[in-house]
Amino acid sequence: MELIETVLVRNNLIVAFSVVGVTIWISYLLANKLTAGRIHGSAIAIAIGLVAAYIGGVTTGGSKGVADIAILSGIGLMGGGMLRDFAIVATAFGVHFSELKKAGVAGVISIFAGVIVSFIVGAAVAIVFGYTDAADITTIGAGAVTYIVGPVTGEAIGASDAVITLSVAAGLVKSILVMIGTPLVARYIGLDNPQSAMVYGGLMGTTSGVAAGLAATDPKLVPYGAMTATFYTGVGCLLGPSVLYFIVGIMFQ
Amino acid sequence: MIVYGVALLSVCLILGMLIGEVLGVVLGVDANVGGVGIAMLFLVMASNSKRFKSLTEGTSGAGIQFWSAMYIPIVVAMAAQQNVAAATEGGMIAIIAGVAAVVVSFALVPVLSKIGADTKASPGQGQPGSKL
Incomplete structure (x- = not known):
């Protein structure tokens, strides 16, 4: 167990990529199967993120939602201000x-x-x-x-x-x-x-x-x-x- | 080279952030004023200009498109690290103030959008970014 945790914590950003990827996959599945596409998959993914943040905040007593859980600390980097701003600027590519x-x-x-x-x-x-x-x-x-x-x-x-x-x-x-x-x-x-x-x-x-x-x-x-x-x-x-x-x-x- | 596009994107963000920070100091504000917005303007200018063609077309452009496509996953990660617990523990006054501000702001969107449309009788909309 300790061995697994060490590997996950040491590669926390990579863990975040895979966790978010699975979350989005599940969200789009739910959006298509349960709501027939009426609710956007990303809306469900964001809602799941917020619920997870609430659970994380209540269980750890920290202020950074799920990112306060050691093996999910990479979420903090992935969704932090730096990468968020980087991706936001990238969306302007192709704007007239x-x-x-x-x-x-x-x-x-x-x-x-x-x-x-x-x-x-x-x-x-x-x-x-x-x-x-x-x-x-x-x-x-x-x-x-x-x-x-x-x-x-x-x-x-x-x-x-x-x-x-x-x-x-x-x-x-x-x-x-x-x-x-x-x-x-x-x-x-x-x-x-x-x-x-x-x-x-x-x-x-x-x-x-x-x-x-x-x-x-x-x-x-x-x-x-x-x-x-x-x-x-x-x-x-x-x-x-x-x-x-x-x-x-x-x-x- | 993919990294050329990524580098262009990075330079835009850093320049924008620097200007936003300077604006904050000039205005005497303890915040970055529009750094990301200014960076976006730089990227729009670069991607519409011939001079930067080699940095925005082909595989170089793919470097920017990758980060644009990573936007939603990053936003999901962002949602997962919000201080939701604190928001719910703030009590009634925090909840009412937050909810009321959102409701009134939502209601103003169509009103102000109309003002913009009136001042500029705008024909033929261009295709908005088809990169996503």
């Missing part, structure tokens, strides 16, 4: 410049609209739950933007650790819901062309959520949504501790 230009204006508007709207919604929920301190309200609002904007904002304006943790949780809920929800609502929000994909990426903003959501909806749309989504967190970190905190500060002195 004209498509990007066509949705350029709407894309930029959607980034700012997305950050501000999510912030307002998050801040409103914080107020409903009885928060009255401007720093707390701002941090929770920023968490509803993304789980990176929350802590960046919270630390910049001196929110408490508990509130910062809460903001990360709000951002995680958003990211996971975008992953699961996108393929379900795609038809109703007109998410079937490059333009709306760019607007969608700008509005949702969570890179992992958008990346997985579009993968499960229509892989052809991935580069367009990812393009705008990658600006979102930066804009959120820019507005959160500055303009948005300032405005909340005026309202809740």
